[in-house]
Amino acid sequence: MNGITANSTHLLRQINSEALLRFALQEQVFTAAEAMAETGLTRATVLGVCDGLVAAGWLEEVEDPGAAGRGNKGRPARRYQLREAVGVVVGLDAGEGHFTTVVADLRGRELGKRRQSVDSHALGRAGRRAGARKLVRQVLDDAGHSETDVLLTVVGVPAPVDVNGLSPADGEFWQLMNSGFDSELQGPVFVDNDANLAAIAEGAQEPSANVATLLTGERFGAGLIVDGSLLRGPRGGAGEMRFLGSLSGNVSRPEEGSTDGFGALARKWARSAVRSYDGKTVLRKIPGEEINAEVVFKAACEGDPLAEDIIARLGARLAHIAVVLSSLLDIDRVVIAGGISAAIEPVLDHARSLLPGDSGFPLPELVASKLGAEAVVQGAVESALTRIRREPATFFPRT
Amino acid sequence: MNGITANSTHLLRQINSEALLRFALQEQVFTAAEAMAETGLTRATVLGVCDGLVAAGWLEEVEDPGAAGRGNKGRPARRYQLREAVGVVVGLDAGEGHFTTVVADLRGRELGKRRQSVDSHALGRAGRRAGARKLVRQVLDDAGHSETDVLLTVVGVPAPVDVNGLSPADGEFWQLMNSGFDSELQGPVFVDNDANLAAIAEGAQEPSANVATLLTGERFGAGLIVDGSLLRGPRGGAGEMRFLGSLSGNVSRPEEGSTDGFGALARKWARSAVRSYDGKTVLRKIPGEEINAEVVFKAACEGDPLAEDIIARLGARLAHIAVVLSSLLDIDRVVIAGGISAAIEPVLDHARSLLPGDSGFPLPELVASKLGAEAVVQGAVESALTRIRREPATFFPRT
DNA sequence: GGTCATAAATTTATGACCCATATAAACCGT
DNA sequence: ACGGTTTATATGGGTCATAAATTTATGACC
Structure with a gap:
């Protein structure tokens, strides 16, 4: 009792x-x-x-x-x-290179937003924490609120996160990303995996009980919603697609770059292919350091063969993921989220062409997110609102 | 209202x-x-x-x-x-070649059990329904109960089953297996996928929030328990490991036999290998029709090279599955269930040797089920009891 | 402007439920 | 026989939801 x-x-x-x-x-x-x-x-x-x-x-x-x-x-x-004055929620996308934060009222109306570059490796855990608090204070100030108005803050980090908000202790990078925000920020704080939050955002945009959301810019992560609920796993490892490493029959050694997102892969492949490829390509005219995913995607749209080849490799990778998700989890829809989503359509096209059309089995729809780089932060806000809706009585209103 | x-x-x-x-x-x-x-x-x-x-x-x-x-x-x-007289539950494993049924009281004590061979393709849907009813009546009679004592019946079938107990309409085999038992059996009836029920049984034996149970005798199916709840998918297709077909890089065509279980694969591979292999093997002395999985596993234990090769191939397959499940769903434990589980240890040994030990990532434990051929039936009973425990008031006691 | 119909709020009465307390009952050991 | 202990039963108080009756406010109509 x-x-x-x-x-x-x-x-x-x-x-x-x-x-x-x-x-x-x-x-x-x-x-x-x-x-x-x-x-x-x-x-x-x-x-x-x-x-x-x-x-x-x-x-x-x-x-x-x-x-x-x-x-x-x-x-x-x-x-x-x-009551408007009851309080607000805060969503924070605490990425490796950027922080994005949004304040919203309890109906989800955005009251303020800020984005900032961070150098996580220079800052360390404490620096990330302090930076997060400062940015949150600023955005609250923009919206005319103070820290004490915050009923709940949800933070997204690029690391596996278990139900208690903790990341595996032996992951140095993960520990750096999951910087212990709850000790620094005012009020209750929930930490979640960034791809999970992106999945929540996509689920709120277009409700569907079975969606996989791939957050695939620099790093690769998936948020899996099956039967309407988000999968986590005991260590928060659900959606960590390491299995891509064992694609080529070799079970024991993860493929290099298996944690890389499509953005990182497109860049790496393009930079190395420019050297070894001896055909005609516009990419050769661009300085190596300026080659990135967007350049490659744009070149492919203009018919550059090297860029098209890279699109094809990414498309094959995506098709493989889609087949696994569809067959193992009965996923209806695969959403590509993150900053890269605006330019991803050519990859989706190629992936769709690879999916067997006559297999008799349902195949997932492949779509690009409409939320762009804001998927994680929007998901954080949505997650905060959902938690408040589920158990309103556990959050005390300001009087 | x-x-x-x-x-x-x-x-x-x-x-x-x-x-x-x-x-x-x-x-x-x-x-x-x-x-x-x-x-x-x-x-x-x-x-x-x-x-x-x-x-x-x-x-x-x-x-x-x-x-x-x-x-x-x-x-x-x-x-x-x-009250003992409140009622009983019935579990029925309505497989392709066998029916197994168990009556149990509300505390899960087994009151009767019967097993029977069936020729599903000769019987058809109606025949399977009638056979099921007859067998259930017999086992109730054994236990001194009548059909009206049954509070709930749970039936396991080798087909994808959605939350409403239905299988995809375009699957002829699935429609045959999921024969519409609810119209034939007395009282409320729930139909579920057999591997899902096996997973429930394993979960009851050794509770764990994240287990995959592979039911892999003649056919292949998996029951996935993630974060403590069973995954289904909108069409009941969760756990349908068709992705095994895209193992070898070819996305578009499922590998032949991708729905075969380890038992069927061992038999098929052995029968065809005996012809093409020209080394020494005890399997050659056995008539082709008598070669089955148990014979192969036994030969492997005695050092037969051909049999050992088959074990190795199965082990690699299992290791691949384990890696995918562990990485995608953060699965802790993979259980091999079904009649073949008693003899599967050599395959597990080989699979364990293939799992990378130094990857820094958690690897799932591979274990054989202790329930043998009864996993599905026991899971059906367990599922019935769980449903009654969850909402007792919806089941009316006999007075 | 007065009357009527309408819809919502308010009041009142009733029954059910849960808790707390007090009282009675049943068993134990000495 | 007599406390000590645990339980069952009875009683009163408080809260709550329902239902019915009453009051209040508004618009339509003559």
Whole structure:
């Protein structure tokens, strides 16, 4: 018996309160009648619960009786809405080279956004923590809020993260990325894998119970949503596609670069191919250091054979991933997310052409994310909102 | 608003009832004090709920005051237990060549078991349905029960099965296997994939949140438990390892035999290898039709080179699967289930030797199931019990 | 402007539930 | 026989959800 649920008499009240609060988080303003339809409770009960929520600081009664001149008969209904001042959520994409952070209200409306380059290896864990706090403070300031307004912060990092927000202790890079943000930031903090958050963002954009979201810029990670829930694994390792290393029959040695994303692969392959390739290619005219994924993709669109070859190799890689995901997890849709997603279409085209059309088995749809470089940060906000919606009572409103 | 939960006044009582019932399903006999410790409710409440459950027919008060001569002081407690006559559950493994069925009481004690060969292709859907009903009737008769005693039947079939118990409409074999048992059998029926049920059985034997169970006799299927829950996919296709076909770099064409289990593969490979191989092998002395997986495994143990080669090929296949599952789903343990599991150890040994030991990444444990050919049936019973434990109130006790 | 219909809020009554406390019952050892 | 101990039962208080009756506010109509 923990003191909180001492009287199970209060349990029912709490259940009703949370249901009503979930409803309030969706609606702009609402009347008792609407809440009755949603929750199935009686008017008396709904009004009682609303009283409680107003007293607790979650709701406020909106006082514009005449204003809403909708042609209603009868006594005008009392109308409630979520208090704006209840608080905000913060999403933070704490990548290796960039931090991006967004403040949003409890309905998901973006109140502020900031992006900043960071040199993680120079900063170290403590430096990343401090940088994150500074950036969050700035964006809160932009939005006219203070740190104490934050009900929940969700942080995305490029590392496997278990349910407790921890990354494997033996991964030096992972420990650097998962820098212990919860000790530095105000309020409750949840840390999650960046690809998982991207998957949550994509799932919010276009709901589907079975999607794989590949976050594939510099590094490679996947967020897997199966049967509507995100897979994690005991060490947070779900979605870590090391199996790509064992593609070529050799089980025991991961292929070099198996953790590289498409962006990194396109760059590496292009730089090395320029030297060994003896055909005609526009890439040769570009200084080696300036060759990157976008240049390669653009060249391919213009018919450059070397670039087209690289697109084909990436497409084959993607098709292989799609087949594995579809067959092993019955995945409906594979989304390519991250900054590279805007230019990825040629790779998708080639991958689609490789998928067997007549196998009789369902094949996943391959699509590019519309969220661009913001997928992770948007997913962090979405994750924060979801957590609050699931258990509103565990977050205390500011009064 | 469905009529059942019309009055949310009764919700709390129902929650308490279900909690108490779950407790009763675990315990043999129990007192109010024990139930109080479990549920956190008051004595008065517990006794009230017990009254209700006795009236509903779930519980009975056990009347042996002096019998339990445990050195207790004070007034003897009233003791309750689950009514034996409440009902039983039935598990049915409706395979391609065999039916196996088990009746068990609500505590999982086996009350009867029967196994029977079937020729599914001769019988057709209707024949399989009728055969299943007949076998279930027999085993119920063995246990001294009738069809009306069955609270729930769970059936395992070798086909993908979605959450509604349906298999893909375009799969002729799958439609034959998933024969529409719910229309033939008495009481509520749930149909599930056989490998999923095997996974549930293994999970019950040795609890672990992340296990893959490979059911690999004649056909190949996997039951995946990730983060403690079983993956299904929208069409029930999770765990359908077609990706094995794209092993060899060719994305578009599934390898022949990619749906074959280890048992079938060992037999096929052995029969064809005997002809092409020109070294010394004991397998040559055996008539082609008598060569099967067990013979091959036994020969390998005795050092036969041809058999050892087959073991090695199977081991490599298993190692590849283990690497994919471990890297993609963070799987802790891979269990080989099915009738072949008793003899599979040499394959496991070889697979373990192929797994990279120094990769720094966690590798899954490879183990053979201890349930042998009964994994699916035991899983079906376990699944039935789990469903009853989860929502006891939806199953009506016989009074 | 007055009357009526309508819809929502409010009040009141009722029954159920859970808890806390008190009282009675049943068993133990001395 | 008599405390000591544990449990069952009874009673009162508090909270809650439902339902019915009542009040309040608004628009439509004459």
